[in-house]
Amino acid sequence: MTVTLADVAARAQVSPATVSRVLNGNYPVAASTRERVLKAVDELDYVLNGPASALAAATSDLVGILVNDIADPFFGIMASAIQSEIGGPGGRAGGERLAVVCNTGGSPERELTYLTLLQRQRAAAVVLTGGVVEDAAHRAAMDAKLRKLTEAGTRVVLCGRPPAPGTGAVALAFDNRGGAQELTEHLIGLGHRRIGYVAGPEGQMTTRHRLEGHRAGLAAHGIAADPRWVVHGRYDRQAGYEAALELLRRDASLTAVVAANDSVALGVCAALRDSGLGIPGDVSVAGFDDLPFSVDAVPALTTVRLPLAEAGARAGRIAMGREEAPPGGIASVRGELMVRGSSGVPRG
Amino acid sequence: MTVTLADVAARAQVSPATVSRVLNGNYPVAASTRERVLKAVDELDYVLNGPASALAAATSDLVGILVNDIADPFFGIMASAIQSEIGGPGGRAGGERLAVVCNTGGSPERELTYLTLLQRQRAAAVVLTGGVVEDAAHRAAMDAKLRKLTEAGTRVVLCGRPPAPGTGAVALAFDNRGGAQELTEHLIGLGHRRIGYVAGPEGQMTTRHRLEGHRAGLAAHGIAADPRWVVHGRYDRQAGYEAALELLRRDASLTAVVAANDSVALGVCAALRDSGLGIPGDVSVAGFDDLPFSVDAVPALTTVRLPLAEAGARAGRIAMGREEAPPGGIASVRGELMVRGSSGVPRG
DNA sequence: CTGTTAGCGCGTTCAT
DNA sequence: ATGAACGCGCTAACAG
Numbered sequence: 001m002t003v004t005l006a007d008v009a010a011r012a013q014v015s016p017a018t019v020s021r022v023l024n025g026n027y028p029v030a031a032s033t034r035e036r037v038l039k040a041v042d043e044l045d046y047v048l049n050g051p052a053s054a055l056a057a058a059t060s061d062l063v064g065i066l067v068n069d070i071a072d073p074f075f076g077i078m079a080s081a082i083q084s085e086i087g088g089p090g091g092r093a094g095g096e097r098l099a100v101v102c103n104t105g106g107s108p109e110r111e112l113t114y115l116t117l118l119q120r121q122r123a124a125a126v127v128l129t130g131g132v133v134e135d136a137a138h139r140a141a142m143d144a145k146l147r148k149l150t151e152a153g154t155r156v157v158l159c160g161r162p163p164a165p166g167t168g169a170v171a172l173a174f175d176n177r178g179g180a181q182e183l184t185e186h187l188i189g190l191g192h193r194r195i196g197y198v199a200g201p202e203g204q205m206t207t208r209h210r211l212e213g214h215r216a217g218l219a220a221h222g223i224a225a226d227p228r229w230v231v232h233g234r235y236d237r238q239a240g241y242e243a244a245l246e247l248l249r250r251d252a253s254l255t256a257v258v259a260a261n262d263s264v265a266l267g268v269c270a271a272l273r274d275s276g277l278g279i280p281g282d283v284s285v286a287g288f289d290d291l292p293f294s295v296d297a298v299p300a301l302t303t304v305r306l307p308l309a310e311a312g313a314r315a316g317r318i319a320m321g322r323e324e325a326p327p328g329g330i331a332s333v334r335g336e337l338m339v340r341g342s343s344g345v346p347r348g
Numbered sequence: 349m350t351v352t353l354a355d356v357a358a359r360a361q362v363s364p365a366t367v368s369r370v371l372n373g374n375y376p377v378a379a380s381t382r383e384r385v386l387k388a389v390d391e392l393d394y395v396l397n398g399p400a401s402a403l404a405a406a407t408s409d410l411v412g413i414l415v416n417d418i419a420d421p422f423f424g425i426m427a428s429a430i431q432s433e434i435g436g437p438g439g440r441a442g443g444e445r446l447a448v449v450c451n452t453g454g455s456p457e458r459e460l461t462y463l464t465l466l467q468r469q470r471a472a473a474v475v476l477t478g479g480v481v482e483d484a485a486h487r488a489a490m491d492a493k494l495r496k497l498t499e500a501g502t503r504v505v506l507c508g509r510p511p512a513p514g515t516g517a518v519a520l521a522f523d524n525r526g527g528a529q530e531l532t533e534h535l536i537g538l539g540h541r542r543i544g545y546v547a548g549p550e551g552q553m554t555t556r557h558r559l560e561g562h563r564a565g566l567a568a569h570g571i572a573a574d575p576r577w578v579v580h581g582r583y584d585r586q587a588g589y590e591a592a593l594e595l596l597r598r599d600a601s602l603t604a605v606v607a608a609n610d611s612v613a614l615g616v617c618a619a620l621r622d623s624g625l626g627i628p629g630d631v632s633v634a635g636f637d638d639l640p641f642s643v644d645a646v647p648a649l650t651t652v653r654l655p656l657a658e659a660g661a662r663a664g665r666i667a668m669g670r671e672e673a674p675p676g677g678i679a680s681v682r683g684e685l686m687v688r689g690s691s692g693v694p695r696g
Numbered sequence: 697c698t699g700t701t702a703g704c705g706c707g708t709t710c711a712t
Numbered sequence: 713a714t715g716a717a718c719g720c721g722c723t724a725a726c727a728g
Contacts (some may be wrong), residue, residue, distance in 0.1 A: 002500065002705095004704095004705060004706085005705065005706060006705080006706095011710090014715085015714065015715045015716075016705090016706075016715090016716095017706095017707080017708080017715060017716080018706095018713085018715075019706095020706065020707060020708085021707095021714085025709080027713085027714095028713065029713070030713060030714085033713085033714085047464060047467050048468050048705090048706085049366050049403070049468065049470070049472060049704085049706070050399070050402075050403075050465075050468035050469040050470065051398070051399040051400070051402035051403040051408060051705085051706095051718095052403045052467065052704070052705035052706045053399075053468075053705080053706055053707075053708090054398075054399035054706090054718095054720095055397070055399040055400045055403050055704090055705080055706075055720050055721065055722085056705075056706040056707040056708075056719085057706080057707060057708090057720090058707095058720070062397060062464075067720085068518030069425050069428070070418070070424045070425065070428045070449060071421055071424040071425045071427075071428040072421075073419055073420075073421060073424070076418045076419035076420065076421070076424050077419045079418050079419075079449075080417070080418045080419040080451055082452075083418070083451050084453075085700090087451075087458070098448070098462075098465045098466075098469070099451070099452070100446070100447070100449065100450070100452070101418060101427075101448065101449035101450075101451070102431075102442070102447070102448070102449075103427070103428055103435075103447070103449070105429050110435070114446075116395060117398075117409075117446045118446075119395050120395055120396050120397065120398035120401075121398040121410075121446070122397070123400065124400065146486075148393075149662075149713075199718055223687070224720060227510070233385055237640070237644065248411070263623075266641075266644050269644075270644060273646075291481060291642050292585070293614075296482075296585065296618060296645075297644075297646075298621075298646040305698050322721075350721095352720095352721055353721065353723095354723085356720095362698075362699085363699045364699090364722075364723090365698075365699065365700080365722095365723080365724085366697090366698060366699075366706095367722095368722065368724090369698085369723095375697085376697060377697070377698085378697060378698085380697085383697085396721090396722085397720085397721050397722070399720090399721085399722095400704090400720070400723090401721080401722055401723075402703055402704095402722090402723035403704050403705065403706085403720090403721080403722070403723090404703085404721075404723040404724075405704085405722080405724085406704070406723090406724040434721080436722060446706070473725085500716060567723090622728045636710095637697075648713055697728100698727100698728085699725085699727085700723085700725105700727075701724100701726080702723100702724090702725085702726100702728100703722105703723095703724090703725105704721105704722085704723085704724100705720105705725085706719105706721090706727090707717085707718105707719095707720085708717100708718085708719095708720105709716105709719105709721105709726095710715105710716085710717085710718100710719090711714100711716080712713100712714080712715080712716100712727100
C-alpha cells in the first residue's frame with residue numbers, strides 16, 4: 001500500500017540500510033548512490049514513517065511547547081518565537097523538526113496530561129511557558145514528571161516560568177516582582193499615593209510576584225498598603241472591568257490603578273470611561289506585558305514590557321542545544337518600564 | 349532501562365496483549381484482570397511508547413492544526429476552539445489525543461513541509477486554517493498533498509479556508525465576499541459615497557474576496573469604484589496606518605475607510621487621529637473579523653464578526669468524526685455585521 | 697475473555 | 713562504502 005524504505009531500496013538497487021543512511025545523512029555514502037537513492041525517493045514519492053523511525057531510533061523530532069492559552073497573544077508571541085528557532089533544518093530524518101504547541105488552558109491536569117503525551121512520543125524537547133499554580137501537590141507532580149523527562153533525555157526549558165529545582169530543567173524566569181515594583185514607583189514618582197491594584201487569580205505565582213512587587217514599591221516610599229485597594233480576578237478584560245468598578249466603590253479617591261496585565265488594564269480603562277472618569281486626568285492606569293495592542297489603546301498604556309519574543313527565541317535555542325544554558329540553569333529576564341499616555345500626575 | 353508493556357504484563361501475570369487491550373479499552377477484559385493491570389501500570393510508572401504504538405496500529409493520536417500566525421488572535425481563537433474538541437478522551441491508547449498547532453507563517457513552503465511532517469507521523473487528522481495563496485503551482489502541490497493525506501486515511505478539514513475540490517477535504521469556508529458587501533452597504537446606507545478600502549496582500553484569495561464584496565456593494569448602489577480608493581498592504585496595524593495616510597494623500601474627500609481586517613482598521617484609526625481627523629465625525633472606519641480588542645477600541649469598531657470559535661469547534665468535531673461533514677463536503681460560514689461607534693453619517 | 701504468533705518500518709550493529 | 717540480520721515496543725489477527 002504505502003511505499004516503504006524497502007521499496008525505495010529496490011528501485012535504487014541498494015539495500016534498505018543504504019537508503020536509511022542517505023536519508024539521515026549521518027554516514028558516508030558515495031555521491032553516485034546517494035543520487036540514485038534520492039531519485040528513487042522522489043519518483044516513488046516516498047515519505048518516511050515517523051513512528052517507525054522514532055521507534056528504531058528511540059527518539060523523535062517532536063518538540064512540545066506548552067502554553068496556557070493559545071488565543072492570548074502573550075503566549076502566541078512566545079510560542080511563535082520558540083517555534084521559529086525550532087523549525088527549520090536540524091531534525092533527524094529528512095531535516096525538519098515538528099514543533100507542536102499544546103494548549104493547557106491553564107489547567108494543571110491538562111499540563112500533566114500533555115507532558116505524558118509528549119513523553120510517550122519521545123519528544124526531543126519540551127518548552128513550558130506560563131505561570132505555575134501554587135499548589136504543593138501539583139508542583140510535586142509536575143516536578144516529578146519534569147525530572148522523568150529530563151532523565152529520559154528530553155531537554156526541558158521553562159520560558160517565562162519559575163525554576164523547578166532538582167528537575168534538570170533550564171529556566172528563563174521573568175522578573176515580575178522587579179517590574180511591578182518599578183511600575184508602582186513610577187506612579188509614586190508622579191505623585192500618586194492612593195493606588196488601586198487589580199491582581200490576577202489567587203494561588204498563582206505570577207499573581208503573587210507582581211503583587212509583591214507592587215507592595216514593595218509602596219513600602220519603599222513609606223506608603224501603607226490599604227487592603228481595600230487590592231482586588232483579585234482573572235487575567236482578562238472582563239475581570240479588569242469588574243474589578244475597577246469594585247475598587248471605585250470601595251474608595252473613590254484612588255488616583256491610579258495598576259492592573260495585573262494589559263488585558264486587565266484595558267478593562268479597567270473601559271470601566272473608568274463608563275464611569276465618566278478621564279485617563280489620566282482623573283485616574284492613571286498601568287498594565288503589564290506590553291502586548292501589541294497596548295500602544296494602540298487611547299490613551300496609550302503605560303506598562304512593563306516583557307521581552308516575550310526574545311525570551312522565546314532563547315528558550316527555543318536552548319531547547320535545540322544551539323545555545324548554552326545560563327549558569328546554574330536559571331536566568332532572570334527583566335522587563336522594561338514603558339511610560340505612555342495613560343499615566344500622569346494625580347488630579348487636584 | 350525504560351519499562352515496557354512486557355514488564356507490565358509480567359508484573360500483572362498476564363500476556364502483553366491483555367495489557368494492550370486494557371490500555372486501549374477496545375476489547376472486553378475481565379474487571380479483575382483490568383484492575384491488576386492498571387495497578388501494575390501504576391506501580392511500574394509505565395508510559396506507553398507512542399511511536400511503537402503508532403507503528404503497530406498504522407495510525408497515531410496526533411492531530412495537526414495549521415495556522416498562518418500563532419501570535420495573531422484570529423488564528424489563536426480558531427486553534428483554541430479546534431483543539432478543545434480534539435483534546436479529551438477519545439484517542440486510542442490511554443485516552444488523550446495530542447493536538448499540535450503548527451505555525452506556517454503564511455509561507456506555502458512551510459505549509460507543505462508541515463503537512464509532510466504530519467503525514468510522516470501518520471496523523472489521525474489535519475485541520476488547516478487561514479487563507480490560501482493564489483498561485484497555481486502551489487495550489488496544485490497543496491491539493492496533491494491533501495489528496496495523499498485523505499487517501500492515507502487522514503481526515504482533512506479546511507477551516508475558514510476555501511474548498512479544495514477533488515482532494516477529499518471537508519471545507520468550512522467563511523463568506524468573506526458576502527460579509528464585505530454587507531459592510532460596505534451599511535456605510536452606503538449611512539450616506540457615504542466616497543469610501544476608501546485598505547486591502548490585504550495581493551495574490552491571496554481572502555484579500556480578493558473581501559475586495560470583491562466591497563466592490564459589489566458599491567456596484568449595487570451604482571457607485572463607480574475609483575481605483576485611487578484602494579490600497580494593498582499586509583494584514584497588520586502598521587500596514588493600515590501607512591495605507592490610510594496614502595489614501596488621504598490621494599483623496600482627502602473620503603468620508604469612510606474600510607479595512608481588510610480589524611488590525612488594519614486599528615492602524616487606520618491611529619493614522620486618522622494623528623492626522624487630526626475625528627472618528628466617525630470626519631471619517632468612518634470599519635474592520636473585519638471582530639477580534640476581542642475591536643470592541644475596546646475608541647470608538648468601538650464597526651466590523652463583521654466571523655464565528656471563529658464556532659467554526660473551529662465544528663471543524664474539530666468533523667476532524668474527530670464526531671459530527672457529519674456538510675453536504676458535498678462544503679459549507680459556507682456567514683459573518684455578522686456589527687455596527688458600532690466607528691461608523692456614522694458622513695460629515696458636511 | 698485471554699494467550700500466542702506475527703509482523704509494522706526503520707536504525708543499527710556487525711560483517712564484508 | 714555497502715549489505716545482512718536483528719530488534720525497537722506494540723497491536724492485530726488467530727486460536728482456544
